[in-house]
Amino acid sequence: MGYKDSRIHDLEARTVWRNNWVAVGRTDQVSTPGAFFTGTIGREPFIVSSDKSNTLRAFYNVCCHHGNIVEFQDAGEANQFVCCYHGWTYGLDGRLTKPTKLRGIKNFTARGNGLKPIAVRTWGPLVFLRLDGYPDEDEYDQKVLPLMLELEEMGFSSGMRHVCRRQYQLNCNWKLIVDNASDGGYHLEYVHRDLSSNLDLSTFRTEVGDIYNMQVCIGKADGGDSAKRQRIGTKAVYSCIYPNLLVNRYGPWLDINIVLPLGPDRSLMIYDFYLKETFANEMSETELANFIDQSLQDSDQVQQEDTRVCEGVQRGMESTAFDVGRYAPGPEMPVHAFHLQLARDLRAGLESMDISC
């Protein structure tokens, strides 16, 4: 039911997508004053910008006049944000600097208006938003520390070059994407034959933390199809951070996937690919271009294979034949942990509704 019901989708919008740090983009998109990007978490449009003093800011992308979307571009550079409807203008810090044609208005101050701020933070190369504001105590860094250490050992926060972004829309609930990425490698040998042939699946190990899971596998770096093996290298780390972030680090590649809900049975996956600087610097321009091209094709194949099963499960779950499934006790521990975390959020949401009714 939780994968197709619009009431659960709405409850998630009030809980999961508000009271957790939700990954939305990259720090390099907003590394200079005036740089910004926009996006949507469910039905909440946002702008992330770097203000004139290069301080990271985030706001609802909603004009306080009549509610128009203020910035329609996905990303860019700006000195200010001007609403295209009636020209109300906002600074990069969200302040309302020019409300137009308000002569004679009463009980209104520009200072009392402006773009509504959103809590924002970074972790590694990523930007996160929390719609419910800053938590009293932010334990995020602490909670993901073991994963951070594992990733940093291979290269994560620095020494990585952003190569490109790819987006996929899937006809499935967002949780099926996280479930699929959290099954402890269970599906690899069945769904990803090509990828599996470059991994030593007998070495697969899984670690489950409070808000993350980490799956580590040794790669078969020697022999075989060299470009494919080079892509995976000697070690692969596949991880999920609650609720919507998949961080995959293998060989010279870091691929980060942000998962966002578009509806109860539709999701968006935003892939950002990074390549290790030292690896890229050792290649000629042509070698590098070929390697990137081949790797992106391989990655696309893996995603197509995942899309097929995620969408297949969505269709199957919508049948009257399916009620509840079972967890495989060993490998699917991380899926179970994800569902427990989700249940905590949804229960808290239901309890707060009871109180306010």
Ligand code: FES
């Ligand atoms: S809605 Fe933005 S200026 Fe009117």
Ligand SMILES: [Fe+2]
């Ligand atoms: Fe997969």
